[in-house]
Amino acid sequence: xxVILVNGGPHEKxxxxxxxxxxxxxxxxxxxxxxIFWIGTKPIAGCIACRTCSKTGKCIFDxxxxxxxxxxxxxxxxxxxxxxxxxxxxxxxxxxxxxxxYLASNSGKxxxxxxxxxxxxxxxxxxxxxxxxDQLNKYFGITQMPIISSRYWNMVHGGTPExxxxxxxxxxxxxxxxxxxxxxxxxIEAGKExxxxxxxxxxxxxxxxxx
Numbered sequence: 001x002x003v004i005l006v007n008g009g010p011h012e013k014x015x016x017x018x019x020x021x022x023x024x025x026x027x028x029x030x031x032x033x034x035x036i037f038w039i040g041t042k043p044i045a046g047c048i049a050c051r052t053c054s055k056t057g058k059c060i061f062d063x064x065x066x067x068x069x070x071x072x073x074x075x076x077x078x079x080x081x082x083x084x085x086x087x088x089x090x091x092x093x094x095x096x097x098x099x100x101x102y103l104a105s106n107s108g109k110x111x112x113x114x115x116x117x118x119x120x121x122x123x124x125x126x127x128x129x130x131x132x133x134d135q136l137n138k139y140f141g142i143t144q145m146p147i148i149s150s151r152y153w154n155m156v157h158g159g160t161p162e163x164x165x166x167x168x169x170x171x172x173x174x175x176x177x178x179x180x181x182x183x184x185x186x187x188i189e190a191g192k193e194x195x196x197x198x199x200x201x202x203x204x205x206x207x208x209x210x211x
Contacts, residue, residue, distance in 0.1 A: 001185050002033040004075045005121075006068070008082040008093025012038045015123040016081040018161040019174050023079060023121065026178025032185060037071065039064050039096050046095040053103040065099045072100075072112050077148075077185055079177075080136055081121040087128035089135050101139050113140075115198055117184045119148040119177060122155040123164065129155040148184055150177040 005024055009016040017036065024034040045061050052060040059065045072078070080097065082089040104112045120136040122129045133153050140147050154177055156170035157163075165171065 001031075001076045001189065002035065002074065003027055003077040003079060003181060003185070004068075004071060005034060005036045005079040006081060006093075006096075007036055007038040008080060008090055008096065009123070010041055010083075010090065010092070012040075013161065014083065015156065015158055015161055015164045016083050016121065018158075018164040019121050019123055019156045019170070020079065020081050022171050022174035023178040023181075026175045027182055030179060030182035032077075032182050035071070037068060039068075039092055041092075044092050044095040044099075047098045047102050049102075051106060053107040057103075057107045059099050059103050061099070065096060065103070068096075068100060069103060069112065072104075075116070076188075077116055077181055078113070078118045078145075079121055079181070080118070080139075081123070082132060082136060084122060084124035084128035084132050087131050089132050093136075097136070097139050101143060105143065113143045113145050115188075116145055117148050117181060117188075118145040119181060120154055121174070121177070122153075124155065124157060125159040126157070129153065129157075146184065148177065148181045150174070150180060 005020045007017050007020055020036055024036060027034050042063065044064065050060055082093045118140040120133055122132045130153060133155065137147055150173045152173050154173060156174065157167050
């Protein structure tokens with residue numbers, strides 16, 4: 001089993017990475033393989049709704065999004081991390097997730113995420129964490145992904161990685177999150193061994209509020 005942890009911050013070894021590393025170590029202790037995937041600092045265009053992905057299975061912008069989607073096919077769970085920028089997620093992780101999830105839902109590749117557990121991790125110096133937490137969790141809720149929680153909202157505080165390490169409660173929350181994710185993955189695996197099948201999927205009815 002494998003979990004991909006996405007670092008949506010502008011610094012590869014910044015505050016959000018410190019939190020993700022703590023989750024990753026805990027997952028490893030539980031026998032779960034991990035990979036931390038940094039989205040980098042190159043510009044990430046927003047989705048332009050061209051629907052090219054529905055025809056080719058790839059985003060028309062051939063960048064880190066397509067790279068991630070290929071890796072995501074083999075993953076069993078996901079954790080998406082973002083620092084707080086102006087009381088919300090970074091522009092980069094927002095564009096990244098818009099395109100990743102749109103591609104998955106429109107290219108016939110919804111099984112990339114379907115029923116796979118996911119979690120959000122947020123870092124901030126002070127405020128904006130809960131707004132960002134709510135923002136990113138919405139991607140999972142619309143994709144039938146079980147959302148994994150901890151004993152508190154999944155966040156750490158600090159202006160530097162060193163300060164994040166000093167957030168003892170925050171780091172404990174990360175470890176609990178890792179154990180909870182591992183528990184859920186093991187439950188899925190046990191269910192498969194018992195022959196429990198995934199819920200039946202219905203054809204989606206797209207309607208608007210005027211018809």
